[in-house]
Amino acid sequence: MKKSKLLGIFCLSLSFFMAVTACNKSSGGASSGSGTTVExxxxxxxxxxxxxxxxMRDAIKEFEQQNPGVKISIVNNGRENRKVxxxxxxxxxxxxxxxxxxxxxxxTWKDYLLNMDDYYTRTFPSTGGKALGEALLPMYVDLTRSKDANGSLYGIPxxxxxxxxxxxxxxxAKAGITKAPETWAEFLDVCAKLKAAGFIPITTDDAYADIWFGFHLCRYKGSDWVDGLVNGRNSWNDPQVLQAAKDFEELAAKGYMPSTVSANIWPAGQQExxxxEVTMYLNGSWLPNEVMATAGPDFPWGMFAYPEVPGGADDKGATVVGSQIMCVNKNTKYPDExxxxxxxISTGKYDQLLSAQxxxxxxxxxNQWPKQLEDAKGIFEGFTKRYPASTTIRNNADKNSLIKEEFVKLIGGKVSAARFIEAMK
Structure with missing residues (x-):
């Protein structure tokens, strides 16, 4: 009888321990669990x-306050993180x-990264009762999965x-334009109205000019084809490649860009x-933050998807999307923490603070979007295909140098479309 009673107590204790362990695992909270400090x-x-x-500094401070057994040391390498x-x-x-x-x-770091598949199914204090994977923007969870051949997750975007x-x-508004252009013909109409109203329609600079040409070519031919073009598998004699160059020749001939555009050195274009001084500029959604000191918080930002072209391979739903990503070393002693x-930092309060600041x-x-990027929601909703960062126009560094050099001549009206194509061969 005594032995049976002791066995019952042991089983009850074991069941309680297993339940607590399961609860801790599903909740994803941070705790050293042993009274020692996790560093x-x-x-x-x-x-x-x-x-x-x-x-990030504020987030670390609050995280440590909420989790007394955890201390985080931050090393601010900046962009040198890529190297070090x-x-x-x-x-x-x-x-x-x-x-x-x-x-x-x-x-670059894949061999050292923690597989997060299980963690994406867990809730965390900042995810509002949802599993981590359900709290994040779905297209970025998909993007993270696409980085691994097996569809596993190796970071939190x-x-x-x-x-x-x-x-x-x-x-x-002053030019009487009530709708953002969706096609190249509509874009040309917008440019004409802006110029008639006394505005310079569009600009660029040396940091992004080739990407503008890359977007345009990808609209006509598709991203993979453009990769083949810059790497010698496809021909610069293709009629649609010539037409893409002629489109920019027309922009230059009609005076839709600043007279100094071919000499613009970054950040000249975004400052314009x-x-x-200028109405439009192809760039990423980070632009309002980059020029905030000049434009101020009340600048009337709009944003539209790059227009479709006649007979093009891709519609306006194809674009460059990206993010930062927080990764964890698979060899860390403290993966849960x-x-x-x-x-x-990727959900809840600090995701909102990153967005706001x-x-x-x-x-x-x-979380709420900043008013400066309200129009970007439409691009997300219409997203159909991802172009690689900077588009595939940059997939051959040697060729890209020549493309940059000759393309700024084209948009500056210094060479014809035909001469531009000849220089590319």
């Missing part, structure tokens, strides 16, 4: 003077968390971005739009 090291892609860097993280991982140095843009991070044509809504912090898109579906 995490985070190598950050942000400088400590950047808005993102300041938000991999050697540190290879040397076995303690780097528990690290971030970079999604394409670079998973491609945050600070998403999307490319489109940024524009000044006040200029559109921020100062109200590291994951809890990664979720903490950087005028960026929130990753958490329940």
């Amino acid at each position: 995490l090291v985070y190598w950050s892609n942000w400088n400590n003077t950047e808005s993102q860097g300041r938000v 993280v991999l050697p540190a991982l290879e040397a076995g140095q303690q780097v528990d968390l690290m971030d970079q843009n999604i394409d670079f991070a998973i491609r 945050y600070q998403p971005n999307v490319w489109g044509v940024m524009y000044n809504k006040d200029h559109f 739009i921020a100062l109200g 590291a994951m809890a912090f990664a979720a903490f 950087t005028y960026g898109i929130p990753m958490d579906q329940s």
Whole structure:
């Protein structure tokens, strides 16, 4: 009888322990669990003077307050993270968390990254009762999966971005334009109305000019075909490639760009739009933040998807999308705590703060978008296909140098479309 009673108590205790363990696993909270201090090291892609860097410092402070057994040391490497993280991982140095843009991070650090498939099914204090994977923007969960051949998840995306044509809504209104263009013909009509109203329709600079041509070519031929073009598998004699060049020849001939556009050195183009000197500029959704000091918070930002072209391979739903991504070292001693912090900054309060303080898109579906990027929602809703970062026009560095050099001559009216094509052969 005594033995049976003891066995019953043991089984009851074991059941309780298993239930608590299961509960802790499903909730994804951070706790050292043993009374000892968990010390995490985070190598950050942000400088400590950047808005993102300041938000990260505040997030760490609050996370530590909420989780007394956890301490996080941040190393603000800034963009040098691209160079220094991999050697540190290879040397076995303690780097528990690290971030970079999604394409670079998973491609370069993949062998050292924690598989997060299970963690995406867990709830965290910042996910509002949802599983992590359900709290994030679905297209970015899909993008993260696409980086692995088996569809596994090796990071938590945050600070998403999307490319489109940024524009000044006040200029559109004064020119009598009531609808953003969806086709190249409509785009030309918009340019004509803007010029008639006294505005310079569109600009670019050396940092993004070739990407403008890349978008246009991808509309005609598709991203993979353009990769073949710059890498010698497809021909510059293709009629649609010549037509793409002629489209820009027409923009130059009609005076739809500044007379100095071929000499614009970044950030000249984005400053022209921020100062109200030009109406449109092809760029990423980070532009309002980059020019905030010039444009101010009340600048009337609009954004539309790059227009479709006649007989093109891709519709306006194809565009460049990207994000930063927070990764965890698979060799960390504290994967649960590291994951809890990664979720903490990509959902809930700190995702909202990142959005508000950087005028960026929130990753958490329940968070509010900044007014400067309201139009970007339409691009997300119409998204059909992803172009690689900067489009495939940059997939051959040697060829790209020539494309940049000759394309600025084309948009500056210094060479014809035919001469541009000849220079590319």
